[in-house]
Amino acid sequence: MSVPPGSVIVPDWLKSPEGKEHLAAILRKNKRKVFGLIERPVLPPQVASDTASYKVFVSGKSGVGKTALVAKLAGLEVPSTHHETIGIQTTVVYWPAKLRESGRAVIFRLQFWDCGEAALRKFDHILPACREKADAILFLFSFTDRSSFDDLPAQISRVVGDAGSLVRIVVGTKFDQFMHADVTERDVAEFQRTWHLPVFRAQSAAGSRQAGRRTPDAGTGLREVAPLLNGLAEHLWHQDQVAAGLIPAPLPSPEETGPC
Amino acid sequence: MEPGSGPVSLLCLAATSGVPLFCRGAPTRHQLPFSVIGSLNGVHMFGSNLDVALTAAHTEGTRVLWRAFHESITLIVMSSEEGANDFTLSRLLDNVFSAMVLVLGLEELANIRNVERLKKDLRACYKLIDSFLTPAERTGDLTQCVECVLVPCSTTLQECLTAFTGAAESRFGCLLVGGRVAVATEPWWQLAPQEVNLLAWLVGSLLPSTTRDYPVYLPQGSPMVPHRLLTFQLLPGLDICLLCGPSPSLEAVETELVPRFWKPLLEPLRACARPPSVPLHPGVLAFLLINHEQKRSLSAVLPRGVQAEGPTLPLGSCASVLRAFYALVVSHYFSCEGSPGELPPLEVPLGGGSHSARHCYVVSAGYKAYAAQAPPHQLFLLLAPEVPTFALRPLATHILQYLVGDAAF
Numbered sequence A: 001m002s003v004p005p006g007s008v009i010v011p012d013w014l015k016s017p018e019g020k021e022h023l024a025a026i027l028r029k030n031k032r033k034v035f036g037l038i039e040r041p042v043l044p045p046q047v048a049s050d051t052a053s054y055k056v057f058v059s060g061k062s063g064v065g066k067t068a069l070v071a072k073l074a075g076l077e078v079p080s081t082h083h084e085t086i087g088i089q090t091t092v093v094y095w096p097a098k099l100r101e102s103g104r105a106v107i108f109r110l111q112f113w114d115c116g117e118a119a120l121r122k123f124d125h126i127l128p129a130c131r132e133k134a135d136a137i138l139f140l141f142s143f144t145d146r147s148s149f150d151d152l153p154a155q156i157s158r159v160v161g162d163a164g165s166l167v168r169i170v171v172g173t174k175f176d177q178f179m180h181a182d183v184t185e186r187d188v189a190e191f192q193r194t195w196h197l198p199v200f201r202a203q204s205a206a207g208s209r210q211a212g213r214r215t216p217d218a219g220t221g222l223r224e225v226a227p228l229l230n231g232l233a234e235h236l237w238h239q240d241q242v243a244a245g246l247i248p249a250p251l252p253s254p255e256e257t258g259p260c
Numbered sequence B: 001m002e003p004g005s006g007p008v009s010l011l012c013l014a015a016t017s018g019v020p021l022f023c024r025g026a027p028t029r030h031q032l033p034f035s036v037i038g039s040l041n042g043v044h045m046f047g048s049n050l051d052v053a054l055t056a057a058h059t060e061g062t063r064v065l066w067r068a069f070h071e072s073i074t075l076i077v078m079s080s081e082e083g084a085n086d087f088t089l090s091r092l093l094d095n096v097f098s099a100m101v102l103v104l105g106l107e108e109l110a111n112i113r114n115v116e117r118l119k120k121d122l123r124a125c126y127k128l129i130d131s132f133l134t135p136a137e138r139t140g141d142l143t144q145c146v147e148c149v150l151v152p153c154s155t156t157l158q159e160c161l162t163a164f165t166g167a168a169e170s171r172f173g174c175l176l177v178g179g180r181v182a183v184a185t186e187p188w189w190q191l192a193p194q195e196v197n198l199l200a201w202l203v204g205s206l207l208p209s210t211t212r213d214y215p216v217y218l219p220q221g222s223p224m225v226p227h228r229l230l231t232f233q234l235l236p237g238l239d240i241c242l243l244c245g246p247s248p249s250l251e252a253v254e255t256e257l258v259p260r261f262w263k264p265l266l267e268p269l270r271a272c273a274r275p276p277s278v279p280l281h282p283g284v285l286a287f288l289l290i291n292h293e294q295k296r297s298l299s300a301v302l303p304r305g306v307q308a309e310g311p312t313l314p315l316g317s318c319a320s321v322l323r324a325f326y327a328l329v330v331s332h333y334f335s336c337e338g339s340p341g342e343l344p345p346l347e348v349p350l351g352g353g354s355h356s357a358r359h360c361y362v363v364s365a366g367y368k369a370y371a372a373q374a375p376p377h378q379l380f381l382l383l384a385p386e387v388p389t390f391a392l393r394p395l396a397t398h399i400l401q402y403l404v405g406d407a408a409f
Helices: A017-025 A066-073 A117-122 A126-131 A146-150 A152-160 A185-195 A205-214 A222-243 B034-049 B086-104 B106-110 B115-133 B154-167 B186-190 B193-205 B250-273 B315-332 B389-406
Strands: A050-060 A088-098 A105-115 A136-142 A167-173 A199-201 B008-014 B020-024 B056-058 B063-069 B073-079 B172-177 B180-184 B211-218 B222-235 B238-244 B284-291 B296-301 B359-363 B368-374 B377-383
Touching: A017 A088, A017 A105, A050 A066, A050 A126, A050 A152, A050 A222, A066 A088, A066 A105, A066 A136, A066 A167, A066 A222, A088 A126, A088 A222, A105 A126, A105 A222, A117 A126, A136 A146, A136 A152, A136 A222, A146 A152, A152 A167, A152 A185, A167 A185, A167 A222, A185 A199, A199 A222, B008 B034, B008 B086, B008 B115, B020 B034, B020 B115, B034 B063, B034 B073, B063 B086, B073 B086, B086 B106, B086 B115, B086 B193, B086 B211, B086 B315, B106 B115, B106 B222, B115 B193, B154 B172, B154 B180, B154 B238, B154 B250, B172 B186, B172 B193, B172 B250, B180 B193, B193 B211, B193 B222, B193 B238, B211 B250, B222 B250, B238 B250, B284 B315, B284 B389, B296 B315, B315 B359, B315 B368, B315 B377, B359 B389, B368 B389, B377 B389
Parallel strands: A050 A105, A050 A136, A136 A167, A167 A199
Antiparallel strands: A088 A105, A088 B211, B008 B020, B008 B073, B056 B063, B063 B073, B172 B180, B172 B238, B211 B222, B222 B238, B284 B296, B284 B377, B359 B368, B368 B377
């Protein structure tokens, strides 16, 4: 199931005056604001919006950049050296968006669940904990690591298991490292044809740092993460609408189960 | 100086094979040549083959300490820092190995099966180990007492924490503010002080996260069997920590218990996030108070007011001068009570007295420092040079009375 970009959420809305007002609630001094568990973004009363919470499990082979991607989406500093994540770490990202259908602004509260591959294998409780009540799974592969791409189908079946309707999105990381690219556009297109899953692309940490210097939103890095966060929000919202019976279910494809 | 490039270098090797596992502290571009690493390890190994334990060596500008752990891991530390002493470096080695146990467990360290695998796994400890090499304003690594912070409404928070911890099927719960313990349940206090500090430093060294489910091996309490450390960031800089067994799930605690117990306390928690400053004499640059009975400590580096005159130490060096003064005093003058046998006396008292001092002070051009002990408390003060020397003793006595009495530490 793939929701076309811009069909649920108004793209570029954050650049409008109304969008900027919402954006201000998640920024502080041109950086992303960090929210604890018992807080949430505060908006002026006249623009008060609903919050929609979702749990997103980030899955992928060791070293593809799960932790780096989550840090980037949250506007945090991406760690410069790699080490395997131990245990589970979750990060909440607030993301305001405007729904095309109703014209309503909604604040998406996306909680990303990230865990290291070694921890998954070593401790039994980790995978069930990440899957419990998850609304979406991001499957990551790295453009510079062919085996992480080839492993996707196996990974999808292993991680999804018998879970019901879940948003499934594939993200290719380190997209900008053309010199080391190991996965071609044709590979990705073929994968998309077979699996009918949306595929997004993300830059490497070094790439973003370079690009950041050139663009005006250097501090926030919002321009870079907006397509993925909007795309994720669209799929999640669409899935909720389908589950509530508000819009018809998509045509079932062989590997998908319909909404219950 | 950029962080991580301090004058302290730390080497970790597999004891039997001599394979270097990691090197921290020295700037990576000036990594020690393999021949130097080999010689440093070789001289230690040569001694141990002859049943001679080589523990320390001093050259003109550098001190070197060796320590082998479980006949499996050798740690070597070198420091060219001014004021470096064996007491500080010995504590450092102890903390570093405990940090490795905390993250990897003793089994993997004591019986190395695959050196390459271990090297990779050890990278998860780097951030924690680095925090011991550049401790900034922290003191718990040296004192081995739990670093505490005084917060308003501590009774309310304590009650809520106890109830919350119980609801999460655990007995071990703690509220960290800025990486220091604000309130904790009674069993948490019964963990070894080093473990409590390690857990707090670990939380501070990890990537900022909303919640975590992190396996930890308690170096003294449970070095072989991991427990789950759950952390919940209530507000930025304010984390709840729980030590749990297999249940409950992270999801359940976060969605069911955190809102029920902690949402109603939003205002008191907000007040904790910016703790009130301790009103002390303006001449005080930094202080460290230790309660040896409870194994707790309170410390702060105080920003100077605008009325400060003359040359002043930058904030960063205030912290390191106080640490050096503490190390000097406890290794030479004050008996290190509460830690019998933990560390052998490394140096003979300067002046050769057999008695134990109750007060001592240092006067230099840039600062004055004063230490006083009144069991179970010890107070260490760093003061501005313009504070008259004759006023140091009454000032210290007054501050000790204030902190112990009114602030009820």
